Amino acid sequence: MTISDFGDHKLIFLGTGGGRIHCSTQYRRTGGIIYYFNGAQAHIDPGPGAIVYLNQMNIDRLKTKWVIVTHAHTDHCNDVPVIIESLHETLKKKAGTLITTNQYLNSLDEYYIRLMEQVIVMKNGKKFKLTNITEIQGTKVMHGKTEGFGLIFTQNSMKNPQGQYKIAFTSDTEIFNGFAEQFDGVDILVANVLRPNDRHCPRHACVDEIIPTICAIHPKIFIMTHFGAYMDSKYSKKDLVPDQVKKIKNSVPQDIKVIGAKDGMQIEIAKQL
Template sequence: MEEDDLGVPVTAKIKFLGTAGGRFAVINQIRASGGWVLEMDGYMLHVDPGPGALVRAKQYGVDISKLDGVMVSHAHPDHSIDSEMVIEGMTMGAKVKRGFLLSNKTVFDGSDGFRPVVSPYHKKAVKDIFVVKPGDVVDVGGISIEAVPTDHSEPDGLGFVFRGSSTIGFTGDGEYFDSQPGHFKGCDCLLINCLRPRSITWPKHMNSDDARKLIAEANPGMAVLHHFGIRMINRAGHEAKWIEKETGIKTIAARDGLSVDVGKP
């Protein structure tokens, strides 16, 4: 088994195909916005394939034809707009029925002004469809995927917890809420969508002070901040160091193309 620099066996790998969050960071492509890829226990999953997901996958050496699943946390375009093209890559141009698509009912059916994100054609291309809500658990091979709640402007927005050889948490978009840390206890790595630095708030999104509270209460093995807005991009590294100092938990700020090895001591 592969080991990290400290000799700890690597049980999962995370690759960031983009770290932009918020409309202006995304539409101006100040950072890329292709989502992120999890490899664990022989499976490869693409989460939140936003604008440029195909381009960034090629740029950063991710072969989307080897994907086993596509997951979308919510219907906002910066998390979902390239879903159909990534599905086409996973299914060999929709010619081989394979893999799965997992998301919420807004992504599949539309609601409150949102159109469905994925066409019937692309739904038929995948082998399995999972429409989930908070509390639902889907087993894919040796990986258990739990949908967890968010407090976001998309009414059915989700976070996820992946349990296999490692336990990986992902907040999705949204504000911090009091019961949130309980969903992520026991995570080896927690990915946090952190739009703004600690001095600046924005409704229905998290800033780095919220991230600090979440990390302190959830107590993951490590935390990774990403999904940065314009005001956070140049301060992300500083904010991560501040959080690590405050919590004593290793915290890093993701960058486009970053690979993170996750292991269990």
């Protein structure tokens, strides 16, 4: 892979917080992730504040072509209506693709669904071509009774038939048998890791639970995000993320780059791979 093949591909963390406390305090923001590639962007899980941070960071709202809502929890979907309206230059013309679950669609007013050019119901194992060189595939989550999915994007080079990379987003899930296998061959893994060390949280992952899966998947880059209040909050004595990054680095193969996401962080993908 050469940089010029994927030169404009980047991740922008509009928010790195998850759960009720961060939604309420915005101590860590909850705007989700912008994944920009080939001149357009996917907005993944626009939680509370997404539209505010999008504007604050001068990100072009009209470049949002895909709105991805991995499940119907507030920290992932609160700002979807305004993000849908904002990606339209005019409401006279349908625009954008909404990729989500049936459960979330059933809770969204018809008005917003009608504004979309396309609506895709995503689930584990389902593949869909976003463009002629970008494909997505749904992965399995176990997140209580809530319907959800993770996603693997496969990005192919326009110039070089062999040039390709894969980036995956786990979404909210506990770690289950077969979790790691579904991310086989992924270059960048972006995982929602709510809690530090062995502080288990039902329906979510903590650091000690994710470590064996990072070893098994062996991505080039591991990024953790979607931190809960036990990791870092207005009420905690210390931001535990840097220590947890160190712990992961010391527990996984040394060639894996480990990154703890920060609000507003931007990652230029080609430079990192």
